[in-house]
Amino acid sequence: MLLQWHLGACAVLMAQRRAAGGCCCCSRAPLNEDNARFCLLAGLILLYLLCGAAIFSALEHPFELRARLLWKQQLENFTRRYRVNLGALHTLLRQYEQANGAGIRVDILRPRWDFSGAFYFVGTVVSTIGFGMTTPATIAGKIFLIFYGLIGCAATILFFNLFLERIITMLAYIMRWCHERRLRCGGAGVMSSREESSGEEDSLEGWKPSVYYVMLILGLASVLIACSASTLYSSMENWSYVDSLYFCFVAFSTIGFGDLVSSQREHYESQGAYRLGNCLFILMGVCCIYSLFNVISIIIKQTLNWILGKLVCSGQHKLCSFPCLRTKNQNQKRPAARLRLNRMKRNAVQPVSTQCPIGRQRYTDGSVETVCDSETDAGAGAEVHLGRRLSGEMISVNEFMVSNKVSLALLQKQLSETAHQGPRQSYGHQNGFSGGVGALGIMNNRLQETSVDR
Amino acid sequence: MLLQWHLGACAVLMAQRRAAGGCCCCSRAPLNEDNARFCLLAGLILLYLLCGAAIFSALEHPFELRARLLWKQQLENFTRRYRVNLGALHTLLRQYEQANGAGIRVDILRPRWDFSGAFYFVGTVVSTIGFGMTTPATIAGKIFLIFYGLIGCAATILFFNLFLERIITMLAYIMRWCHERRLRCGGAGVMSSREESSGEEDSLEGWKPSVYYVMLILGLASVLIACSASTLYSSMENWSYVDSLYFCFVAFSTIGFGDLVSSQREHYESQGAYRLGNCLFILMGVCCIYSLFNVISIIIKQTLNWILGKLVCSGQHKLCSFPCLRTKNQNQKRPAARLRLNRMKRNAVQPVSTQCPIGRQRYTDGSVETVCDSETDAGAGAEVHLGRRLSGEMISVNEFMVSNKVSLALLQKQLSETAHQGPRQSYGHQNGFSGGVGALGIMNNRLQETSVDR
Numbered sequence: 053m054l055l056q057w058h059l060g061a062c063a064v065l066m067a068q069r070r071a072a073g074g075c076c077c078c079s080r081a082p083l084n085e086d087n088a089r090f091c092l093l094a095g096l097i098l099l100y101l102l103c104g105a106a107i108f109s110a111l112e113h114p115f116e117l118r119a120r121l122l123w124k125q126q127l128e129n130f131t132r133r134y135r136v137n138l139g140a141l142h143t144l145l146r147q148y149e150q151a152n153g154a155g156i157r158v159d160i161l162r163p164r165w166d167f168s169g170a171f172y173f174v175g176t177v178v179s180t181i182g183f184g185m186t187t188p189a190t191i192a193g194k195i196f197l198i199f200y201g202l203i204g205c206a207a208t209i210l211f212f213n214l215f216l217e218r219i220i221t222m223l224a225y226i227m228r229w230c231h232e233r234r235l236r237c238g239g240a241g242v243m244s245s246r247e248e249s250s251g252e253e254d255s256l257e258g259w260k261p262s263v264y265y266v267m268l269i270l271g272l273a274s275v276l277i278a279c280s281a282s283t284l285y286s287s288m289e290n291w292s293y294v295d296s297l298y299f300c301f302v303a304f305s306t307i308g309f310g311d312l313v314s315s316q317r318e319h320y321e322s323q324g325a326y327r328l329g330n331c332l333f334i335l336m337g338v339c340c341i342y343s344l345f346n347v348i349s350i351i352i353k354q355t356l357n358w359i360l361g362k363l364v365c366s367g368q369h370k371l372c373s374f375p376c377l378r379t380k381n382q383n384q385k386r387p388a389a390r391l392r393l394n395r396m397k398r399n400a401v402q403p404v405s406t407q408c409p410i411g412r413q414r415y416t417d418g419s420v421e422t423v424c425d426s427e428t429d430a431g432a433g434a435e436v437h438l439g440r441r442l443s444g445e446m447i448s449v450n451e452f453m454v455s456n457k458v459s460l461a462l463l464q465k466q467l468s469e470t471a472h473q474g475p476r477q478s479y480g481h482q483n484g485f486s487g488g489v490g491a492l493g494i495m496n497n498r499l500q501e502t503s504v505d506r
Numbered sequence: 507m508l509l510q511w512h513l514g515a516c517a518v519l520m521a522q523r524r525a526a527g528g529c530c531c532c533s534r535a536p537l538n539e540d541n542a543r544f545c546l547l548a549g550l551i552l553l554y555l556l557c558g559a560a561i562f563s564a565l566e567h568p569f570e571l572r573a574r575l576l577w578k579q580q581l582e583n584f585t586r587r588y589r590v591n592l593g594a595l596h597t598l599l600r601q602y603e604q605a606n607g608a609g610i611r612v613d614i615l616r617p618r619w620d621f622s623g624a625f626y627f628v629g630t631v632v633s634t635i636g637f638g639m640t641t642p643a644t645i646a647g648k649i650f651l652i653f654y655g656l657i658g659c660a661a662t663i664l665f666f667n668l669f670l671e672r673i674i675t676m677l678a679y680i681m682r683w684c685h686e687r688r689l690r691c692g693g694a695g696v697m698s699s700r701e702e703s704s705g706e707e708d709s710l711e712g713w714k715p716s717v718y719y720v721m722l723i724l725g726l727a728s729v730l731i732a733c734s735a736s737t738l739y740s741s742m743e744n745w746s747y748v749d750s751l752y753f754c755f756v757a758f759s760t761i762g763f764g765d766l767v768s769s770q771r772e773h774y775e776s777q778g779a780y781r782l783g784n785c786l787f788i789l790m791g792v793c794c795i796y797s798l799f800n801v802i803s804i805i806i807k808q809t810l811n812w813i814l815g816k817l818v819c820s821g822q823h824k825l826c827s828f829p830c831l832r833t834k835n836q837n838q839k840r841p842a843a844r845l846r847l848n849r850m851k852r853n854a855v856q857p858v859s860t861q862c863p864i865g866r867q868r869y870t871d872g873s874v875e876t877v878c879d880s881e882t883d884a885g886a887g888a889e890v891h892l893g894r895r896l897s898g899e900m901i902s903v904n905e906f907m908v909s910n911k912v913s914l915a916l917l918q919k920q921l922s923e924t925a926h927q928g929p930r931q932s933y934g935h936q937n938g939f940s941g942g943v944g945a946l947g948i949m950n951n952r953l954q955e956t957s958v959d960r
Binding site: 086116142149155163164173174180190301302 | 544590635644
């Protein structure tokens, strides 16, 4: 199969690039889309970190200096009043630091390592929150933590992912229901863009909620949970509301600084209920924020694709950075092409000449997508030797298309429907430059054991 | 399309179950596979937490008591020797706790909020490590952190996911190369199980590495990085080697307790190099352990599927827990069926009668999979009303199959190959009860913007 040849050649080429350190954005070597996206993201994150460091430094540095001065004064006052040797006091304070590490404070806290304390601790381990209010101090504890955490964190990642799946499924159902209602009220079939639409059910099966709406809903849910939890915390812990919100974000995002930790005092009113509420709020919050992060990361990926598309579109010859940005495999379309496809119906078999000067029909993910590859792409550097194989693939697929057009259109529809849990539909704001992200969207079909199903 | 009817009806049924609180494992209501897996995992994690809490409590509680006693003695000695009012000393210690919050210790540490300190801080934020050695103390800083972290953490999740993608691609390439070498040496074509195998290239294109090998490699890489980093830390920070390893795990897994934090002293030998090395080690470690966690989570998911399969297989009528475990959509096969498919070739169009008493050809994910649904499945409870639709779907797909058998086999191969980046191949240890996991394996094709490509 020439198609396979193309894929194999691409894999080899990719590896050659990698072996040659081809990840650099400014090399003249061809750079595939995935590497370009990765480098772009790394660069943007670095920039983001630098900006963040500058802003935090500006915000917090004055406070740090004041706090240092204050502590110096307090220490001086104490040594002067009680005529204590400063060295001895420092020794005591070092001892206190060590005691702190074992969870001891002046104001008596809950025991660290009774069963409930240990349960709170392992909860912060497997969720990777890691407040650090309790940490193992023995060597046995530390070694056990490594093995315990390895399985626990992996299981919790799976739990979060399955939660994400459940919540997305639920949101999709609810939003579909709302959409259905709107369709019924506003006149069915108006938005149906499918060629062989056989009524309302058909037009709804493939309907999928927009990632932006899902982000909005998850964001609102997170805010709701954080606000409810903050109300609880601010009343139980005597924190300010802002502090409580800050704690909620730090805990839910699994950052877990540990400067504020809930449920640490020895006694609370209705302690059992508060501890349970605390656990539930943290669980719900972590799940929600995890989902929100993943949805936001999709949007960030789309933005990256858009930026890459812009770079390719506007600077095909001007820019040295991406001299030959091209797809690595069949599943990835060039962002530029995606942008051009912005408003195109996805499931329709497009005539070859409508959108592309030199069009190429490509089957993607079970449905036929029109991908425009201008010849300038194939011309650069090391890829010239691929030219024959590429055009060979093009011809073979095109010939196949022409000779099987009708049955292919039918069958690919059938197959893409079964592959994608219902017929795919291109509705209103379908932006073409998108793509799923996430841990094992990535691993799907790349490992033996992941290729059978989702 | 009757197929769509089936899907729609399933979605409605699922929603009905959900509305009726159908997530409980012991309800008599039908429980779909996803919910069952989710509940099973939640239960197992809870069990894991309880066991962990018991073990950590046993390991650490004696040390906590000793530490408490020691601190009490130290405090008494100090007050007795220097005749300090205990109340005043407690006030000082509380002041010291507050100073600690601003990053002040007896032994002078590096400044918290100079640019390099702030950079380290934002690094721990976006990676969600959150050591807590530095935390914002001002209200402005805390509010800014929330918004900064929201984007930063999402971007970093995307970064980790893209890294995961890169590393899996690279590992797949390397392992394919090794496999190719082995094939060449040991005689090509022996392991080729593909029906229309057209030589070595064809038999290798679809080859995918085993998730177990990938786990092994990632595990070894993590151990290598952790050991190298520990050597560095134990020499630079004067930590014991076990402490250094513990720190590495806590940092790399993004737990980040903050009991041990690297690069905190004011001066080190060759400070710049150490800081850079520290950053690089943490970055590499976090990426590696994140990938490792995700690979382990695949294996955990397989184990869950296996357990569910066992439950369904052995207790179809005995067990009340899963009275009617059945697939929700086309992409998911019943674990029992998967187990029976264990050694079957995936890409081959199976004769209807070979494996199933009442077989049903089903197109899954672009390739034809034989899925066995015994009639006992369709009979239970609320699903009887679905019977006609289900059988309708069956007939329509089967008729379609028969009338298009040859072209379908050809076309589905073509389509599945393009959809899956090369022809799929069932090699050696292909276990059928598997599935990709992960953040947006899940979101793929569930949101409008994620359905175009990966």
